Structure formats: structure tokens, C-alpha cells
């Protein structure tokens with residue numbers, strides 16, 4: 001062994017013997033210079049992984065907020081997976097076109113296996129269920145917007161009333177000179193919308209039974 005063999009040719013440090021020099025070279029130069037890019041590589045993978053995780057998280061958030069949008073809120077009326085029980089009242093709607101009662105579809109405001117709007121119909125009785133987690137005054141206009149925005153419901157309100165812009169409104173048998181959209185839905189109200197000829201008798205009340 002010569003002196004040069006005990007001197008590190010990279011940093012010039014001297015060592016007692018060639019073994020220690022070898023060890024030094026391994027520890028200080030070879031391994032580090034071999035390891036460093038490995039470490040930065042793995043941290044680059046780590047960073048890529050984190051970025052990917054963030055991207056996935058963003059996609060999930062966007063996806064779910066998209067699906068929330070697709071469930072939709074119609075004029076402040078939300079669609080909830082469960083029926084709200086805090087506020088639960090009923091009003092009855094009759095639609096009379098050219099003196100004939102027309103059937104109001106069942107399932108307005110209900111997206112099966114998805115959600116129920118706070119305003120909905122369970123059957124063709126014309127009973128509007130107003131079920132929400134908060135006590136709020138809803139309008140007939142909101143109900144009709146929900147109607148028109150419930151997939152699979154036919155006919156739509158405008159189809160039923162032939163797009164009539166002069167629909168007359170009777171609440172509990174008394175004509176109200178206002179647009180039907182502004183009519184408030186109060187408990188046990190009997191609302192009649194009349195398009196075309198006004199029939200001789202307008203319903204003034206409805207038998208709600210236990211509702």
C-alpha cells in the first residue's frame with residue numbers, strides 16, 4: 001500500500017489504511033453520489049404521488065359537486081334524499097282547462113332512489129306535499145318550476161295549460177287577481193287554476209283526510 005492509496009483522490013482526505021479509505025469512498029462519495037439521485041428520484045415519485053392524489057381529490061370534489069348540481073335546487077327548493085319532517089303541510093291543486101279537470105301527475109318533485117324536492121306529489125289526487133327541513137312560505141310558482149324540472153313527468157304544466165298566459169286563480173273558492181306563480185301555499189288551501197272557460201262551480205275546499 002502506498003500513501004496515495006490512503007489518500008482519497010476525490011476529497012484529498014487521508015486515512016490510516018486502504019480499508020478505511022475504501023470505506024470513506026463508499027460512504028462519502030460512491031454511495032452518496034449513487035444514493036442522492038435515488039433519494040431525489042423517490043421523493044420525485046412521492047411528489048408525483050401527492051400531486052396525483054390531489055388531482056384525484058379535486059376530480060372527486062368536482063364530480064360530487066357536479067352530481068349535486070344535477071340533483072339541483074329549483075328556485076330555492078332543494079331536493080333531499082329523505083323527506084323533511086320539520087315543516088309538513090299540504091295544499092290541494094285543481095287545474096281546470098276548458099271547464100274540465102285535468103289530472104295532475106304523480107311523482108312531481110320526486111326523483112326515484114335519488115331525492116325528493118320539498119314540494120312534491122305522491123299521487124294524482126292534486127295534493128301538494130310541502131315537506132321541508134325549515135318553515136318557509138313556498139309559492140305555486142316554485143311548485144310548477146319543480147314540476148317542469150322533474151325528469152320523466154308528463155305532461156309539463158305548460159303543456160297541460162297550452163301555454164296559457166291568462167290563467168285565472170281561485171284560492172278557497174275566491175278569485176285572486178294575481179299571477180298564479182305568486183300564490184302562497186298555505187296549509188289546506190284549495191287552489192284552482194282555470195284556463196279557458198270558467199266552470200259554473202269552482203272548488204272551495206278539499207277533503208284532506210288525515211293530511
Ligand SMILES: [Zn+2]
Pocket residue numbers: 083120122129131
Ligand atoms: Zn312526501
Ligand SMILES: [Zn+2]
Pocket residue numbers: 088089090129130131
Ligand atoms: Zn305529505
